Amino acid sequence: MSPTPAKRAVANPAAPARLRVGFILANHFTLTAFSTFVDTLRLAADEGDGSRQILCNWTVMSASGHPVRSSCGIEVLPQAGLSNPAKFDYIAVIGGLLHKGPQIDATTESYLREAAAAGVPLIGVCTGSFVLARARLMSGRRCCVSWYHHRDLIDEFGDIEPISDRIFLVDGDRITCSGGAGAADLAAMLVSRHVGEQSARKSLNVLLFDAPRPASSTQPAPPYVLQGASERVRRASLLMEQSLAEPLAIEAIARRLVMSARQLDRLFQAELGVGPAAVYRAMRVEHGRWMLQGTTRPIADVASLTGFADSAHFSRAFRKQFGMTPSQWRQRLAQGPTELVPSDDTASSERRIF
Known part of the structure; x- marks a missing residue:
């Protein structure tokens, strides 16, 4: 039967x-x-x-x-x-x-x-x-x-x-x-x-989703808000934000805003105390930190997805910004929830960008 x-x-x-x-x-x-x-x-x-x-x-x-x-x-x-x-x-x-x-x-x-x-x-x-x-x-x-x-x-x-x-x-x-x-x-x-x-x-x-995600699930990228910045600085940061994996040249960002790279640099220096290149780098490193915490991607992949030439370049920038390497950060995360504080070696104005 x-x-x-x-x-x-x-x-x-x-x-x-x-x-x-x-x-x-x-x-x-x-x-x-x-x-x-x-x-x-x-x-x-x-x-x-x-x-x-x-x-x-x-x-x-x-x-x-x-x-x-x-x-x-x-x-x-x-x-x-x-x-x-x-x-x-x-x-x-x-x-x-x-x-x-x-x-x-x-x-x-x-x-x-x-x-x-x-x-x-x-x-x-x-x-x-x-x-x-x-x-x-x-x-x-x-x-x-x-x-x-x-x-x-x-x-x-x-x-x-x-x-x-x-x-x-x-x-x-x-x-x-x-x-x-x-x-x-x-x-x-x-x-x-x-x-x-x-x-x-x-x-x-x-629909080929593994399982329902709760409302609290994180979006695949965090917002990078430049507090108190002018419209032109915010527009420049938005262009950076939308091109993290393949960084734009600062000259190209300036052209999109109908200004020179030198004018854009002066604007960033006046409002944030650092130039646009430093802001862009800090943004990419911060996005890498988020991926290290929110995903299991290899560090080499994180480096590539944040526009760094290789994991060594990413590690140096990460250590400069946060005082430890990406591997050390992941080891700390494995021990339990922790907060990553910007390194004292980083310029104070750069530490408070986001």
């Missing part, structure tokens, strides 16, 4: 969905953030690969009904107009490019305020958090934002606390997510909460 197959729960098409999410796509939204979020719901919604909206339900809404163009140029056709917010357990705004004109129209912004007044939890994914903030729906809140847009949030909103050391954040009835692959982890958290942990794990396994 053949073995009796194990019984398993079967989704009931007649039962109401346990998790209902309404999506609003901002102009030039990030396709990855949307697709990983909605696919996590899709894979949890039905048995096998049926993709029926049984346990989970999702609706892409729009005030105009016109296709919404993503940042990569692919357009998505909304399924419905702006529906009664009470139909949803959550309304998620998927953001994208910040500086390509209005992200949403006035009608959609009013709809989000209506949803908030009705007590429907709002989710901001990627720069969807900026959409919520511009609608004055994040005042006094903590907001998870990608390290890439950390400074943008600080510059635009003075009453919101930016959090860039985790992948998503639940602050009452506001949930914000840094975007990218983190959208799948956020969606899995919602699936686990409303449908079940096994369904959440199934979704992520099919």
